[in-house]
Each structure stands twice: as C-alpha cells, then as structure tokens.
C-alpha cells in the first residue's frame with residue numbers, strides 16, 4: 297500500500313523501530329488496525345447497550361463514559377506492546393501519567409472516544425483519533441468512524457487513504473483533496489452544537505471567496521473526515537478543543553494536500569505547552585485559497601471569537 301521508499305516512510309519506520317518483527321510500515325499499520333478493530337467493537341457494543349454506558353462528569357464538566365475508559369484501556373495496552381518506548385497521551389490519561397509529558401519528544405496522542413456527547417445523544421457522530429507526534433508535529437494520523445466502519449489514515453509526505461474496516465488494508469481509497477476541483481461555492485464545516493450566531497457570522501465573512509456559502513454539520517473529528525471525503529472546504533474552529541481532538545485530523549488533512557494552521561498561518565505544534573488546549577486553528581482543503589484574508593486580522597487573530605454572535 298505505502299511507498300516505503302519515500303523519505304517520510306523511512307522516517308516513520310525509524311520512529312517505530314523498537315517495534316519487533318515488523319518488516320514494513322504496512323505491517324506496522326496492520327497491527328494498529330488490529331487494535332482499531334477491537335476498540336471499534338468495544339465502542340459499538342456500548343453504543344448498542346446504553347444501560348452499560350454509565351455517564352459521569354469530569355473535572356472540566358465534560359462527560360465521560362465507561363466506553364471512553366474501555367477504549368482507552370484497549371489502546372494503551374496495545375500501543376505499549378507495539379511501541380514500548382513511545383508514551384501515550386490520552387484524553388483519559390491521569391495527571392500522574394502525564395507529569396513528565398513535556399519531556400516526551402515522540403508520543404502517541406489519543407482520543408479513545410471523540411464526541412462523547414454525540415455518543416450519549418446517540419447521533420452516531422463519534423470517532424477514535426490517534427496521532428503519532430514527533431518533535432511537536434504529527435507524523436501519522438488515524439481517525440476511525442466505528443458506526444460507518446471506516447478508517448482514515450494519513451502520513452504527511454507519504455499519502456492519505458480511507459479503508460473499509462471489514463477489508464483491513466485491502467482496497468484503500470486514496471484521498472487527494474486536489475482531486476475534488478473547485479466549484480463556485482464554499483462549504484463550511486461545523487458541529488450541529490456550534491453556536492448558530494457564530495457560524496452565520498463566519499459564513500458571511502466567507503462570501504467574498506465564493507457563493508453560495510453553505511454549512512455541513514459533523515460532530516467531533518468527523519469534520520476532518522467530511523473534508524477528506526470532498527464534502528467541505530473549510531473548518532474554522534471557534535470553540536476550544538484539545539490536542540487529541542485535532543492532531544490526527546491535522547496529519548490526515550496535511551497528508552491529503554490540505555492544510556491545518558493557526559490564524560497566523562503557522563503549523564500547529566503539539567505537546568509543547570503547559571495547557572493541552574490547542575491553538576485556534578483553521579483546516580482547509582485547498583491551501584491556495586486565502587481564507588485567512590477574510591477570517592483573521594493582520595495580527596493573525598480570528599475575527600470571530602467564542603463569544604461572537606451570542
């Protein structure tokens with residue numbers, strides 16, 4: 297599947313070189329997919345048995361369920377076996393487990409269940425996000441969509457693909473954002489929960505770049521997947537979110553020829569601050585379109601803030 301001869305593939309091979317018995321990056325990806333199968337099954341089994349979901353509130357008042365914890369345990373155990381020297385930063389890691397994280401140059405960034413509110417509300421719009429980060433940048437991103445039985449894998453500099461989980465590594469669809477061409481309109485990606493006033497302000501700002509401006513809703517990291525499917529042009533984030541919500545999508549969109557940047561046009565950097573909240577960002581399918589000229593000011597600040605439009 298992969299071009300194992302490219303520079304990025306060699307670099308990735310080096311990064312995971314403590315993995316034993318793996319002849320190629322394909323073999324490595326296959327092992328990751330084995331775990332994905334198991335975690336997907338776990339999430340689907342909780343999803344079909346709401347009585348077992350057991351919702352509680354975290355310190356930041358966001359919900360967490362038995363499904364988040366089960367997926368976390370599944371991944372942490374599998375990644376420890378696959379890449380013993382690469383630590384895991386998960387949404388469900390404890391503070392003690394993350395105490396040394398700023399010293400980690402290379403790490404897995406995991407959201408074992410992104411879209412917990414959607415999972416509880418039974419919209420099906422939840423994902424698993426996994427990224428391998430090296431020196432503050434993602435070098436591999438995987439988003440699993442358990443209810444659609446799809447996996448999206450991106451390796452910047454190598455490529456991006458969508459797989460049907462039933463087929464594993466066989467018959468991937470290559471994802472190239474440039475293949476979709478341009479039409480006259482602009483489709484903005486947002487969550488159904490995102491504030492309508494804020495989203496409509498941004499839609500008005502986008503009008504100089506093409507009309508009609510339309511909105512496509514998708515929860516959590518599914519916004520990245522919709523962009524990779526050719527169903528969205530721009531995903532400007534207006535509300536806070538964490539590194540595990542974004543790192544895998546960043547790798548995937550970049551690998552497919554799009555871009556994810558701050559509002560100053562800089563790449564996002566991971567695991568390099570005390571906070572795990574990610575910088576405000578904008579993901580775009582076509583980096584030649586100057587979205588920042590209408591969505592940011594000359595200092596690189598977004599024009600629509602979390603309080604705008606309320």
Ligand SMILES: Nc1ncnc2c1ncn2[C@@H]1O[C@H](COP(=O)(O)O)[C@@H](OP(=O)(O)O)[C@H]1O
Pocket residue numbers: 358387407409410411412413487489514515516517535536537538541
């Ligand atoms: N006020 C807030 N602060 C930080 N992160 C937030 C937030 N509101 C939503 N999020 C993040 O956004 C994710 C949902 O994405 P979206 O808003 O695009 O649908 C949540 O993922 P989890 O469900 O994994 O907690 C959560 O991490």
Ligand SMILES: [Mg+2]
Pocket residue numbers: 364387407408409410411412
């Ligand atoms: Mg989560």
